[in-house]
Amino acid sequence: MSELPKPVASDALAPADPPNDPWTELRSLTPARIALGRSGASLPTREVLAFGIAHAQARDAVHAALDVDALASALQPLGLPIIRTQSAAETRSAYLARPDWGRRLSQDARSALEALARSDGPDVLLVIADGLSAVAPQRHASALISALLPQLDGLRIGPLVIATQARVALADGIAESLGAKLVVCLIGERPGLSSPDSLGAYITYAPKVGTTDEARICISNIRPEGCAIGDAAALIAASLHAALAVRRSGVALREPSKALDGDASTAAALSDQKP
Amino acid sequence: MTYHATVGIRRYVFASLAELLAKASPMRSGDALAGVAAASAEERMAARCALADLPLTAFLDDALIAYETDEVTRLIVDTHDATAFATLRSLTVGGFRDWLLSDAASSAVLAAVATGITPEMAAAVSKLMRNQDLILAAKKMHVVTAFRSTIGLPGRLAIRLQPNHPTDDARGILAATLDGLMYGAGDACIGINPASDEPAKLRMLWDMLDALIARYEIPTQSCVLAHVTRQIEAIELGAPVDLVFQSVGGTEGLNKSFGINLALLREAQEAALSLKRGTVGNNLMYFETGQGAALSANAHHGLDQQTCEARAYAVCRAFQPLLVNTVVGFIGPEYLFDAKQIIRAGLEDHFCGKLLGLPMGVDVCYTNHAEADQDDMDTLLTVLGAAGVNYVMGVPGADDVMLGYQSTSFHDGLALREMLGLKHAPEFESWLQRLQLIDAQGRLQDTRSLQALPLHEAINQLGDGLKR
Numbered sequence: 001m002s003e004l005p006k007p008v009a010s011d012a013l014a015p016a017d018p019p020n021d022p023w024t025e026l027r028s029l030t031p032a033r034i035a036l037g038r039s040g041a042s043l044p045t046r047e048v049l050a051f052g053i054a055h056a057q058a059r060d061a062v063h064a065a066l067d068v069d070a071l072a073s074a075l076q077p078l079g080l081p082i083i084r085t086q087s088a089a090e091t092r093s094a095y096l097a098r099p100d101w102g103r104r105l106s107q108d109a110r111s112a113l114e115a116l117a118r119s120d121g122p123d124v125l126l127v128i129a130d131g132l133s134a135v136a137p138q139r140h141a142s143a144l145i146s147a148l149l150p151q152l153d154g155l156r157i158g159p160l161v162i163a164t165q166a167r168v169a170l171a172d173g174i175a176e177s178l179g180a181k182l183v184v185c186l187i188g189e190r191p192g193l194s195s196p197d198s199l200g201a202y203i204t205y206a207p208k209v210g211t212t213d214e215a216r217i218c219i220s221n222i223r224p225e226g227c228a229i230g231d232a233a234a235l236i237a238a239s240l241h242a243a244l245a246v247r248r249s250g251v252a253l254r255e256p257s258k259a260l261d262g263d264a265s266t267a268a269a270l271s272d273q274k275p
Numbered sequence: 276m277t278y279h280a281t282v283g284i285r286r287y288v289f290a291s292l293a294e295l296l297a298k299a300s301p302m303r304s305g306d307a308l309a310g311v312a313a314a315s316a317e318e319r320m321a322a323r324c325a326l327a328d329l330p331l332t333a334f335l336d337d338a339l340i341a342y343e344t345d346e347v348t349r350l351i352v353d354t355h356d357a358t359a360f361a362t363l364r365s366l367t368v369g370g371f372r373d374w375l376l377s378d379a380a381s382s383a384v385l386a387a388v389a390t391g392i393t394p395e396m397a398a399a400v401s402k403l404m405r406n407q408d409l410i411l412a413a414k415k416m417h418v419v420t421a422f423r424s425t426i427g428l429p430g431r432l433a434i435r436l437q438p439n440h441p442t443d444d445a446r447g448i449l450a451a452t453l454d455g456l457m458y459g460a461g462d463a464c465i466g467i468n469p470a471s472d473e474p475a476k477l478r479m480l481w482d483m484l485d486a487l488i489a490r491y492e493i494p495t496q497s498c499v500l501a502h503v504t505r506q507i508e509a510i511e512l513g514a515p516v517d518l519v520f521q522s523v524g525g526t527e528g529l530n531k532s533f534g535i536n537l538a539l540l541r542e543a544q545e546a547a548l549s550l551k552r553g554t555v556g557n558n559l560m561y562f563e564t565g566q567g568a569a570l571s572a573n574a575h576h577g578l579d580q581q582t583c584e585a586r587a588y589a590v591c592r593a594f595q596p597l598l599v600n601t602v603v604g605f606i607g608p609e610y611l612f613d614a615k616q617i618i619r620a621g622l623e624d625h626f627c628g629k630l631l632g633l634p635m636g637v638d639v640c641y642t643n644h645a646e647a648d649q650d651d652m653d654t655l656l657t658v659l660g661a662a663g664v665n666y667v668m669g670v671p672g673a674d675d676v677m678l679g680y681q682s683t684s685f686h687d688g689l690a691l692r693e694m695l696g697l698k699h700a701p702e703f704e705s706w707l708q709r710l711q712l713i714d715a716q717g718r719l720q721d722t723r724s725l726q727a728l729p730l731h732e733a734i735n736q737l738g739d740g741l742k743r
Contacts, residue, residue: 022722023453023734025741030440030447033672033684034454041689041719043672051649051672055681058643096608096644097304132644191643192679 018044058191066134066164074142081159085109089165102167113177121179122158129166133188136199141186147233168202175207183207198223201236205249215250280325287321292337297579298322299402301619305567305580305610327369334395340576345527351393351589359391371400375412382415389632394585397627409626410662416629420597421556422496424462424700426665427634432697433463433666434688439677443470445483451671458685459719460669462703466498470677477501478514485515494702498561503543510546519547520561525586528574544594558597565602566620567610585627592633600636605680607642614651621655636666640682660691
C-alpha cells in the first residue's frame with residue numbers, strides 16, 4: 001500500500017491484548033467465532049492460540065491409535081465375549097487415503113471371524129470402531145453400551161467386536177461373518193474443531209458386504225456436549241427395536257433420530273462427515 | 276487410437292486419450308483410488324511428453340465420454356466456437372502452453388478465444404504447467420460479472436460472506452453476517468448453507484437477508500444454498516431470491532446424483548431472471564464444483580478427477596454465472612491427500628475456469644483428516660491472490676460451525692487486501708466508505724474510534740434481545 005502511515009492512536013501504543021469488537025455481546029448468539037478483534041489485518045494472538053488448540057485436538061484425534069487393551073478392559077465388566085479385528089487398511093495413512101480398504105476385512109480377519117460363527121447368529125451385534133476419531137470410542141463406548149444393554153432385554157446379543165482402521169461399512173462384513181441379524185456400529189466421527197470426540201451410531205438391518213448408506217439409521221454427535229450418552233442409548237434402543245420389528249433400517253425408518261434434527265452435525269453426518 | 280512416448284530405454288503406450296490425460300496428471304490420491312494414476316513418476320513424464328505433442332484438434336475428434344450418452348459432452352461439442360478456435364487450431368498442447376505464457380496471449384486475446392477452448396483442452400494444458408505458469412497465465416484473464424456489485428475487475432477482490440449456523444438460527448446467522456460486514460466482507464454475496472431443507476425455514480433466511488440488504492442499501496446479493504428445486508419453488512411462492520445456487524459436475528451421471536440436469540438449471544435461471552432484481556448486471560447463477568465429486572458418485576467414466584472438474588466448467592459457462600467456485604479441500608484426503616495436492620488443485624481449477632471464461636473463486640479449505648493446516652491455507656490464498664482470484668470465502672474465524680471444515684476468514688480477506696493492495700468491488704467499496712468502515716484507500720477503520728458504530732441499530736436490536 002502506498003499511503004503514508006496514519007498517526008498512531010493513543011491506545012495502540014501499549015502492546016496490550018487487542019480488545020474485542022464493540023459487538024462482542026453477540027457472541028452468545030452463535031457458536032461461530034465472531035467479534036474476535038484484530039491485530040492489524042490478522043487475528044489477535046489469543047485467537048490464533050485458541051484456534052490452534054482446537055485444531056491440535058482434532059488432529060490428535062484423527063491420528064490417535066485406539067488403545068484396544070484399555071477399551072477391552074473397560075468393556076470386560078459387561079460380561080460379553082470380546083473379539084478384536086482389523087480392516088484391510090494396515091496403516092493410518094493407508095486408511096485415510098483408501099476408504100475402500102477401511103470398509104473391507106482382510107482375508108485373515110474374515111476367516112478368523114467365520115471360525116467363530118455359530119449356527120444361530122445373534123439378533124444384535126455391537127461393533128466398536130475407531131473411525132476418524134479413536135478418542136470418541138475410547139471415551140464413550142463402554143458407558144454407551146452399558147446404558148444400552150439393559151434396554152435390549154430378550155434379544156440375543158453377540159460378542160463385542162473391537163475393529164481398528166475401520167469405516168462404517170466394515171461392520172457389514174463383520175456381521176455377515178458372524179451371522180448377525182442387525183449390527184450397531186459405534187464409530188468415531190470426523191473431528192470438528194470443537195468436537196474431537198464425537199461418536200456416531202449406525203444401525204443396519206440384515207447387514208452384508210455391499211450394503212449402502214441409505215439402509216442405515218444414523219445417530220450422530222454422541223458426546224457429553226452433544227447428544228448425551230443416556231439419550232443416545234435410548235435412541236439407539238428405540239431405532240433398533242423398530243428395525244427388528246419391521247425388518248428394515250434406513251431412510252424409511254428415520255423417525256427415532258428426529259429428536260436430533262436440531263443438532264449441529266446430524267445432517268452433515270449423513271453426508272459429509274461419515275467416517 | 277493409442278499414444279506413446281519413449282523415455283530413456285522404456286517405451287510407454289497409452290491406450291486412450293482418457294488414459295493419457297489421467298497419467299499425465301500430477302499425483303493425487305483420488306486418481307490412485309480410481310486406479311487411473313500413472314504407475315511411476317517416469318510413466319507420468321512419458322504421458323506428459325506424449326500429451327505435449329498432441330494437436331489441440333485431437334480433443335475435437337475424440338470425445339472422452341460418448342456424445343450419445345452424456346449431455347455434458349453434447350453441450351461441449353454443440354457450443355464449441357470454431358471461429359474463436361481458429362487462432363489456436365494449429366497448436367499442440369505443448370505449443371498451447373507456450374502461447375498462453377507469451378505476450379501474444381494478452382488479456383483481450385485470451386477473452387476472445389475462451390469460447391473456442393474446450394474443457395479437455397484446458398485440463399490437458401494445465402497438466403503441462405507448473406504452479407507458477409498457472410498463476411502467470413490466470414493473472415492475465417479478467418472475467419467480470421455483475422448483479423448489484425461488479426466482481427472480477429483487475430486489482431479487486433470480493434468476499435462471499437458465509438454466516439452459517441448449525442441450526443439455521445436467524446439471530447445467530449444475523450450476528451455472523453453483521454460481524455462480516457463490519458470486517459468489510461460480503462461484496463461477492465451473502466450466502467448461507469442451510470442445515471435444514473424445509474421450505475418455511477429457507478424462506479425465513481431469504482426474507483431476513485432481503486430485509487437487511489434493503490434496510491442498509493447494501494450493494495450485494497443474497498443466496499441460500501439449498502437444492503435448486505427448492506429455489507425454484509421459493510421463486511414461485513414469491514421469495515426474494517437474488518442468486519440461484521447449485522453444485523454441478525462434469526458428467527451427466529454426476530449431475531444426476533445431484534438431482535439436476537441442464538434443463539432444470541435453465542428453468543431456474545429463467546425463473547430468477549424474471550424477478551429482475553439485479554441493478555448493475557444480470558449474472559445470477561452461483562455454481563460450486565470440486566475435484567473428486569465424480570468418482571465419489573461413481574460417475575467418472577475412467578477420467579481423472581481434474582479433467583472431470585474442467586468439464587464441470589462447461590456446464591457453468593452455459594449459464595453466465597455471477598460466481599463459480601471450486602470447494603477445493605472439502606472433499607477429504609482420499610481425493611486430495613495433503614496441502615501439496617490441495618494447493619495444486621486450487622491453482623488448476625482457478626486457471627482452467629478462467630481460461631474457459633468463468634468468474635472463478637476458490638473456497639480455500641481443508642478438513643481435519645487432511646494433511647493440511649492454516650499455514651497451508653495462507654499459502655494457497657496468497658498464490659490465488661497473485662493469480663487474480665475473483666473472490667474467496669469469508670467465514671467467522673475460518674471455522675464453519677455448520678459444515679465442519681475450515682475455510683478462509685474475514686481476517687484472511689483483510690490480509691490478502693493488505694498484502695496485494697486489492698480493493699473491494701467498486702459499489703461495495705463506496706458503501707463501506709459511506710459507512711466510514713474503510714478509508715479512501717480501502718483500509719478497514721478501527722470501529723471503536725468511530726463516533727457512531729455503523730449498522731448499530733441492527734446490532735443493538737440483536738443485543739437488546741439478549742438483555743431482556
